[in-house]
Amino acid sequence: MRKPVIAGNWKMYKTIGESVDFVKDLRARFAKVDHCDVVVAPPFTALRAVADALKGSNIAVAAQDCHWNKEGAHTGDVSTSMLWDAGCTHVIIGHSERRRDHGEKDEEVNKKIKAALGSQLFPIVCVGETLEEREAGETEKILHRQFTGAFLGLTAQEISRIILAYEPVWAIGTGRTATPEIAAESHRLLRELARKQFGDEPAINLRILYGGSVKPDNVGGLMAQPEIDGALVGGASLKADSFAALVNYPRT
Numbered sequence: 477m478r479k480p481v482i483a484g485n486w487k488m489y490k491t492i493g494e495s496v497d498f499v500k501d502l503r504a505r506f507a508k509v510d511h512c513d514v515v516v517a518p519p520f521t522a523l524r525a526v527a528d529a530l531k532g533s534n535i536a537v538a539a540q541d542c543h544w545n546k547e548g549a550h551t552g553d554v555s556t557s558m559l560w561d562a563g564c565t566h567v568i569i570g571h572s573e574r575r576r577d578h579g580e581k582d583e584e585v586n587k588k589i590k591a592a593l594g595s596q597l598f599p600i601v602c603v604g605e606t607l608e609e610r611e612a613g614e615t616e617k618i619l620h621r622q623f624t625g626a627f628l629g630l631t632a633q634e635i636s637r638i639i640l641a642y643e644p645v646w647a648i649g650t651g652r653t654a655t656p657e658i659a660a661e662s663h664r665l666l667r668e669l670a671r672k673q674f675g676d677e678p679a680i681n682l683r684i685l686y687g688g689s690v691k692p693d694n695v696g697g698l699m700a701q702p703e704i705d706g707a708l709v710g711g712a713s714l715k716a717d718s719f720a721a722l723v724n725y726p727r728t
């Protein structure tokens with residue numbers, strides 16, 4: 477059985493003080509949660525303080541990006557060993573906003589995944605097509621390119637440490653969610669790509685999250701799909717009530 481993951485990507489929101497107050501609230505609310513793994517991804521500036529505030533809790537801390545080099549002349553970048561040092565256990569890699577705003581390519585995503593694995597971090601790897609690509613009937617081609625590019629040269633053992641997130645770009649921050657069926661179809665495709673590259677067992681065990689305008693009122697339908705193993709959430713992860721409603725999604 478794949479344990480679901482509910483992960484909150486805070487993007488460029490919250491000061492250090494706001495972040496700490498927020499996670500103290502979450503920590504109390506989620507003390508008894510064990511039906512899913514909970515991850516929060518604050519901005520870089522708040523990572524250390526959030527990790528300290530969550531020490532010994534059941535909430536994991538992720539960074540939103542990393543560089544692939546251990547150290548060096550890379551102004552503005554942060555390495556995976558620095559993230560580990562700051563208290564992270566996870567790192568989001570290849571988010572569409574990084575691809576869009578920073579021209580991040582599959583090749584860089586691949587190098588970042590390898591660096592994260594080398595620092596004992598769990599990568600949360602994002603893939604997903606744009607609206608133009610979907611309308612041009614290219615979803616399968618794009619997912620194939622992003623998947624094989626991201627996971628080039630990885631072993632089955634390494635894939636077992638990775639969480640994949642299907643995030644159709646047209647659904648991120650737009651209020652336009654993929655229907656559970658559309659999301660599940662892409663998840664099936666991604667799992668088949670995993671099976672071809674890594675074999676049956678790693679593919680069956682791979683957790684694939686859906687991301688794109690997940691809200692308390694649509695999380696139940698999405699999570700009811702056996703192919704959907706959780707959610708990567710932006711907007712609705714920023715308020716304790718809505719994030720708590722997502723973590724406590726309807727279960728039968």
Ligand code: PEP
Nearest residue numbers: 648649687688689710711
């Ligand atoms: C995201 O940031 O990965 C995301 C899915 O954002 P939102 O939930 O706001 O669409």
